[in-house]
Amino acid sequence: MPQWDDRPLVGRAEELTRLLAAVDRALEGRAGGVLLAGDAGVGKTRLLDELSARAAGRGIRVLTGHCVDLGDVGLPYLPFVDLLRPVTAEPAGVSPVGQPALAAMLEGRSALVSPELPAGDAADLGRPLRHLGSRPLLDDGRLQLFEAVATVLAELGSGTPLLVVLEDVHWADSSSRDLLRYLLSRLAEEPVVLVVSYRADDLHRRHPLRPLLAELVRLPGVERLELGPLPDAAVGELVRGLAAGAPESTVEDVVARAEGNAFYAEELLAAGLAGETLPLALTDVLLARVEQLGEAAQRVLRVAAVAGRRVRHDLVAAVAGLAPVELEAALTEAVHHHLLVVSDDGRYRFRHALLREAVLADLLPGERVRLHASIAAHLAATPGAGTAAERAHHARGSNDLPAALAASVEAAEEAGRAGAPAEQLQHLESALALWPAVPDAAERAGRDQARLLLDSAAAARTAGELHRAVGLMRTALELLGDGGDPGARAQVHYRLAQALARIEDESAAHRESSAAMALVPAQPPSSVRTWAAATHARTCYALSRWEEGDAAAREALAAADVLGLDSAWADTAVSLARSSAREPGATTPAEVTARLEEALVRARRSGDTDVELRVLFNLAVVPYEAGQLPAALHWIGIALDRARECGTQWSFYGAELRHLGVVARYVAGDWDGSLALAEGLSRVPEMAGHVRADGLLVQVGRGDPAAAERVVWARGLAGRLGAHVLLLLATSAAEIDLAAWAGDPGTAAHLAQEAVRQVHRHWGVDRLAVVRLAATALAPVADAAATARLQRDDASLARWTAAGEDLAALARSAVADHLAGVGGYGAEAAAWVARLEAEAARLDGRPAPDLWREAVDGFGYGHVYEQARSRWRLAEALLAVDDREGAATELRAAAEVAERLGAAPLRAALVALARRARLPLDLPGAGRVADPATVFTPRETEVLRLLAKGRTNRQIGAELYISEKTASVHVSNILAKLGAGGRTEAVALAASRGLLPAAG
Template sequence: MTSGSLGPIVGRDDELARLAELVGLTGDPPARAVVVAGDAGMGKTRLVTELVARAEEAGRLVAVGHCTEFGDGVLPFLPFTEIFGRLDAGAPARLGALTADHPALARLQPGRRGLAAPDDAPAPAGVERGDVFEAVHAALEELADPNGLLAVVEDLHWADASTRDLLGFLFTRAFTRDVTVVLTYRSDDLHRRHPLRPRVAEWSRIPGVTRMALGPLSDAALGEVVQAARPQPDRVAREIVVRADGNPFFAEELALSRAPGDRALPANVVDLLLVRLDRLDPDARAVVRAAACAGRRVTHELLAAVVGVDDATLERALRAAVDSNVLVPVEGTAYAFRHALLTTAAYDDLLPGERRRLHAAYASALRRRAVPGTAAELARHAVAAQDLGTAVAASIEAGDEASSVGGPDEAATHYLMALELLGRPGAPAGDVAGLTAKAADALVAAGRPHRAIDLVTDQLAADPPPPADPPPPAELLTAWVELLLALAAAAREVDIPVDGYGAAAEALRLVPDEPTPLRARVLNAHAHASFDRGRHDDAARFAREARSLAVAVGLPRVVADAAMILGRLQLRWDDPDASLVALGDVAAQARADGDTVALTRALHHIGSIHFVVGALPRAREYYLEAAATAAATGRHWSPYGLDARLFACLTAYMTGDWDAVARETDVAPLAPPPLIEAMFASVALARAAGRGDTEEGDRLLARTRPWWHQDGVVCVQSAGAAIDLLGDRGDVDGAVRLQDEAVRTLSELWQAEDGVFSARARFSALLLGQLSAQAVRAGGTSADLLRLGADLAAAAERTDEEARRSGNPLGAEGRAWVVRTRAELLRLQWTVALDPPAPSALVGAWEEAVAAFDALGHAFEGARSRARLARVLRAAGRPDDAAAHAAHARETAERLGARPLLAELGAVPLGAGRPATREPATALTPREREVLALVAEGRSNGQIGRQLFISTKTVSVHVSNILAKLGAEGRTEAAAIAHRRGLLSRAHP
C-alpha cells in the first residue's frame, strides 16, 4: 500500500502527527493498538495510507488486510488470510519458515483454505481456534524482527466474529517486539446491535489501546479538497463545501462529478455516484457493475473470468474506471472501489436479471476452480444466482471450514443457510437430518441451545423414526441417532422441559451393539442423561462402558468425558476428595492432549466441587481458568465455558468482591445472546439489591424477569435479589407475590413436585427476614405474618429432607440457608411477640447462622446474619458481644457499600463497653430508647417484655421513667415527642 499516486493529505495534519506518534514513528510508541473511527468518506483510508507510506520509508515492515462485506458468506479471519497471502506472494520462504514453526498458520493461507487449492495438496487438519490465535500472535512477533511491524486492518465494520475475537486476543497479549496494530471502521455503520459496537467499547478499556475519531473537516480544509479535486469558481466551491458538511469524500465526489458549466447538483451522494458511473463508456460500466457483484474488492483474475471479454477490452475498461476514480489498483493484482458507497451504488443500479447472471458467472468460475476462492464466496454467489445445488454444497463446506478453525457462530450461520436452501422448491436431495445435527452442535457451541432444541425437535417431528422391521439402511439409522444425540446434548444446557434422557435412551435402543465410535458416543450421552436424572448407578455403569469402548475405538474426548462423569459421581457418593483427584487427572490429560474442550469441562467441574463444599475462593480460581480457556478458543458461550464465567461472577458476589461483579457481569462487549445477558444481569441484580440501588435494581429486574420461564439460574438469582429489593422499600406484599411467582415458575421448569427444590430455602430465609421488618413497621402482633413465616420455614425444611432422602444432600450454601431460615422464623416469633422463643434458643439459632455463612465465605449474608445476631444479643443482655458482632458487620457493609444493611445496623448500639459520656439528666438510656421505640409501635408492656426478655414490671418502670424524662402525660404523647425530637431509630430486630 503506497501513496505515491495520491496528492497531499489535506486538513489532517494533527491527526496524522498523533497517529505517527502513537505507532512510534516519532518516538517510543505509547500504544500497542490504535482504532481509527469515522463516518464513511471522512478520510480514514487516506490517513492510514499516508501513515503506511511513512512507516515504509522508516524501514518498518507493513502488513495490510481488509474486511469485506460478504453478507451470508462469512469467512473467518479474512484480513489475516490477506496479510499472509501477501507475505506468501512477496516472501514465500519467510512464510514457509513461519508456517513450519506455527502449523496453524496453514489454515489462514489462501492456497490452503480455498477452493482453488491444488488437488494433490494435503488437506490441513482441523485446529483449535486457540492454536490459530497463538500462531498469529507468534508470527507477528517474528515479522517485527528487526525493524518493527505495523499491521493494518481496514473496514472492521465488516469483520467476522472470529476476526474480532482474534484482535481482542492480540490486544490483551503483550508483544515483546515492536508490533503496532491500526484498525479502521465506519462509525456510521455501527447501529445499536452491530457486533463491533460493544467490542470497540471493550477494547477501549484495555491498556495500550487508543481510539481516534476523525471528525468533520473545517470549511477551509474542505475548500482545499474541492479545489484539489477539480478547480471550481468560488461560489460553486462554497456550495459544495456546504453540501458536503465536513465530509471530504462527499466534497471530492461533488467536485469531480460536476461538469464544467453545469450548475445542477445531484440531490444526494448516491445520485452523485451514479452520475460518476454513467460517465463511463459501456464496456467500463459493465466491468464496474460486474466488480460490484464481488464486493468491495475483486482480483483481476476473477473479474476476467466473469466479464467474458478479451484482455484488451478488459484493460481499456479498467483503465477508464481507474482514471475516473471509480476503481483503484491494489497490490497490482486486484481492484477496489474507491469507496464502499460506490460499490453499493453500482450494485443497486443492476437489474435483477443482471445480478443473477453475474453471480452465476462468479459461482461458475469459483466452482470450476478457475480462480482462487473460498466456499463462503461460492455459497454467496450461488445463493444470489439461485443455484441451489451449488449453494447447499458450498454452505456446508463453509460451515465445516468455520468449525475447523473454532468459529461456531459462522459455522451455524452456514449450516442454517444450507438447511434453509434445502427447504426451497426445486432444491436437491440432501442429508437434512445429519445437517440438522451439525447445525445444532454449532448452535450449542455458540451459546444458543434453545435454538438448537427447536431445530432438532422440528426435524424429529417432520421425519418418521426409522422402522424396526425391516432394519433401516445404516445411513438413515445413523442420521436419526445423530439427531437424538444432538437433542440430548442441547437438553443438558437448558432448564426448559426437554426429554434429553428419553432421546439418549432411544439412541441407545437404535444403535447396534457393536464396538463403533457412534455407540461409544451414545453410551456417553446416556451416562450424562442418567446422571442428570439422579440415576447414579446407571450413570456409573454407562460411563464405564463408554470409556472402555472409547479407548478401544480411539475417541479421547469421549474417554475424558466419561471419566469426568465418574469423577463427579464420587462427590455424589460423599467423597469430594476422590472426585477432585479424578477430575484433576482428567484436566492434566486434557492439557497434555491440547484438548481445550475437555479441559474447560474438567476445570468447571473442579470449581463446582469447591463451590459445593464451600471453598469459594478456590472455586472462583477454577471457574476463571475454565472461562479463560473457553474464551481463548472463541467458545465464550459454549457449555461449561458459559457456566464457568457465570459462576465466577457469582462467587465474586458471595466472597464480597463486588467491584469484580460490576466488571464481569458487563458482558455487552461480547454481544452474547439475550438469555445469556439475562444470566449475568441476574447476578448484577443481587449486587444492586445489596447496595440499595433501587433504580438500577428495577431496571435489571425488568431485564431478567421475562427469562424466568427459560432458565432457572436467572429465576433463582433475580428472584432472590428482588425479594430484598422490594422488601427493603416496604413492599413486602410485592415481595411475597414475586416469591410465589418464582416458586411456580421453577416448579414447572424443573418439574419439582410440591415446589421442593434447593432454592426454596434461600427464598424462605430472605422473605422471612422481610416479614420481620414488616412486623416492626406495622407494630403490634400479626398472626397472619407468623402463619406465612411458618409456611416458608416448612418449605425450607421439606427441601432439606427431600435432598437427604434422594441421596443428594444440600451443599454448604443450601445448608446455610436452611439454618438461616430457622433463625429467621424464631426472630419473627420474637418480633410479633407471639409464642416468642427462649433467649438461649434465639441467640443459638443466630450463632449457627453466622457460623454457617462464615464457613461458606459469603461476605454479605455473613454480615447480615451478624447484624441480626447483634440485635438479639443486645436484647438478651449481652451488649459487649452485640457490639463486637455489629462492628464486624458494619465493617463489611461499609466495604461493600451495602446501604440497607447499614441502615439496619443503625439500630444496634455500637458503643457498649466504652466509657459513657456525661448526658443531661433527661437523656434516655439505650434500653429506654428500645422500650420507647416499641411503645411508639403500639406494643403493650407484656409484648415489650417478651421481645426484650425482661419482666412486665421492669417494662413498666422503664415506661414511667420515659414519660417523666420527656414530660409526657401518656404513651401516645411520648411517641409523638420522640418522633418530633428524632429520638426513634429504625429498631427492627
C-alpha cells in the same frame, strides 16, 4: 414513543470533563476555545446541551448560535445574530451599551441576504440588536463591526464569565467564519470560552472550513476535541433508557447496526426494527450525502455496497466498468466526501454500515442481481480473491443456487476451523434452505441431508442455540424414519438426549437415551452404543435412577476402554464422580478432584472440547461447593481461557463456566470483577441469558437504580424461555432482595413462594437452591412481624408470622428432600440453612445470637457479603441481650465490608442500627449518633415512647396526666418533625434514625 429530548447523557464523561475544564478556565478569568468535531448524529448537540446546563449551574452565562444549511448562499453573520438575540431582548440598562455597529449591520442585512428570501424575513433578522446603543459608527468597514461584536462579548464576560456556543459551523457563511477567526484571536484575555461544533464527515477536501480549522488550532488556548462513536455499552444504555423493557435482542440489534451513532440508534429504535429495511427518514438522510457525488462515484458506491462492507480495489475495477483514470477520480471523490474510508490493508470500506444499507436499498432488483453475478464471476475466476462465505453470498444474490449451496458448506467448514460456531450454523442452515432447490445437493454438499442436519445441530449446540439444536435433530429423526439405519438413528437419539438435558427437559432426555440404547446392541462394542450408554447414565442420574445409571456407566467405561474412546470414558467418569455425592462420606472433594483430573487428561487426548469443558466445569464446581473459592476460581480461569481459545464460550458448559465465574467472584467479594464478567459481553444467546442476569447480584447489592430495569428484562426473557431454572433463580433472587431492601415483605414472600414452586416443578428433589430465596424473603417478613409486635398489632403479627412459617416450611422441605434423594450438601448450602433458622427465630421474636453466630461462621467459608449481612443481624441480636460491646464489634466488621464493596443498602442499614443503638460506627459519612433530646422535647420523647407501644391519644393523656387534646398536639409535632404521614410511619422513621426512646 420515547422522548428523545429527555434522554440521559451517556458515554461522554471524558469529553464533558474536557469541555467543563475550559469553562472552569473562564471562571478563573481566562479565555479559551474548543473546536468540537464529530460525524452527523454522533451526539454533538446533546453534549453541548449538557455542557450549557452544567455551565449555567456554575454561574456562567451561556449564549448559543446556530448555523443553517442554506446551500451556497448563506445569511451573513446568522449564528452571531442568533446568539446575541437574547442580549438585545433584555430591559434597558441591562444590555451593554455602545454597540450601534451591530445594530446598523443588522438593520442593513436585506442587502446581504439571498434575493429568494422574503423581505420580511430579512427585516426580522435585523431586529435583535436594533436598540443596543446610539453611538454613531466611525465607518461601515468590517473591522469596526468585528470589534463591536468582540466588545459586546467582552463586556458581557466582564460581569459574568461567558460561554459562547456556535453549532454546525460547517454550514457557516464566509463572513461568520471571518468573524469567528477574529474573535478567537481577539478574546485572548477575557473570561469568554467559545465552543464551536462542526461535522467532520462533511468536510471534504475543498470545504472552506478546512483551512480555517488548520489556522485556529494553532492559536493559544484553542484545542480540538474529536467526538468519536459511542462505545457499544453506552449505546445499549441509551437504547434501554429510550425504550424501557425492550427485548435484549432488540437492544443488541440496534447497538450492532448503529455503530456508536446516537441518532442512528434512535431512528432504528423508533422504526421498531420490524425488519431489515432502514427507516425512511434515516435512508433519506444517508442518501442525501450520496447524491452530492458525481455519477461515476455513485456507481463505485453501488459496486462497493453489493460487494460488502470492505472491498478490494481490483474487484471495484473489475465490476464498475470505468476507465482507470475515471475510476481513480470516482474513488477519490467518494473518499474525500467521507463516504468511503481506506483501511490499513488497502481495502475500501463504508464509513458507516448503515450508509451501505441505504445504498443497497436504493438499488433496483435487476441491477442488484447483475452486480452480484459480476462479483461472483470475478471471485470464481480469481484464485484467492474471496472467501467461501463471499462466494456463497454473491451466488445466492445472483440466483446461482447450486454454487451457493456448495460454497455455503465450504464456508461452514472454514468457520468451524476458525472457532466461529454461530457463523458455521448460519452457513449450514443456508445450505439446508437451498437443499430442495438443488437436484444434486448431496453430491455438492458431500453428505446426505440427515448428516447435514446433525452437523447443523452440533454447530447450534456449540453456539449456545440449544433449542435450535433440538429442532434440527428432531427433523433429522423424521427424515431417517423408523426404517432408517439403526446406528444413525441411535446417534441422533443420544445427541438429542444430551441437548434436552441441557434445556432441563430431563424426562424427555431419558426417553431419547433409552431409545438409543434399544436401537444398538451392547455386543460387539461400538462407538454409537458406548456414547448411548454414557448419555443414558447421565439422564438416569438426573432422575435419581441410580441403579439404572450405574449399569449404563459401567458398560460405557468398559466399552470405551476396549475401543480407545477417551472422550466417552472421560464423560462417563465425570458422571460417576458427581453421582458419588449421593452417599455422604463415600468420597472426599480431594478424591473426586483426582478422578476428574484423570478424566481431563483423557478428554484432552481425545480432542473433544465439549467433554473437556464438562470436566473443567466439574473441576471448578467441586471446590466451589466445598467452599474452596481460590481453587474454584483457578479452574474457572483455565476453563474460560480454553473456551475462548476453541470458540466455544457460548456452548452449554462454556456458558455455565462463565456463570460460575460471575457468581464465584461475587461470593469472594470481587464485585467489580463479577460485574465485568457478566456485562463485558457481545451478543449472547438467549439460553446464556442467565450469565448477564447474574450481574444483578452486584447491582442489587450496591443499590444500583438500573437493577429494577434489568430485572424487567430478565423476567421477560425467563417468560420466553420457559424452563430455565438458573435464569429464574438469578432473577427471583434479585427481585426478592429488591423488595426486602424496599421494606415490602408481601412482595418478597410472594416472589419467593412462586419461585420455589417453579424450581420444584423443574428440579424435583434437587432444589436446595431455594433455601436462599426463602431465607432472603424471610428477612423483611420477620421485620414486619417485629414492627407488628412493637405496635401490639396482633392481626398483623399473626399474618406475617404465618407467611414466614410458610416460607420456612418450603425451605425445610427442600432440605429434607435433597438429603433423602440426592445426598449431602456443601458449605454454601449449609450457610443458608443456618441463616434460614436464624431468620425463623427472629420471626418468632427470639434474638437467638447463637443461631446468628452459626450463620456468620457458615458464610465464613468465603461469602464476604452474606457474612457481613449476617453480622448485621447478629449485632441486632446481641443488642437485644445487652451485649453492646459484641454488637459494636460485629457492626464494625460488617461496615468495613459494606464500604469496600460499595454495598449502599447494607451500609445504610448498619448506620441506622448504630444510631438506634447509640453505638459509634467508624464509617465515612455516617455522622454522629443522634440524641433524641436534640430533636424532641422531653414531653415529646415520652409521647413517642407510648406511640411505639401503640397507645391512642386518650391512653397517652391518661398515662402522662395530660388532656387528650394536648396529647394530640404533641403527636402532631412529632409527625411534623419526622416528616411522617401517620403514627405507624412516625414510629418506623424514629426507629430507623435511632430516635426511638428506650422501652421503659
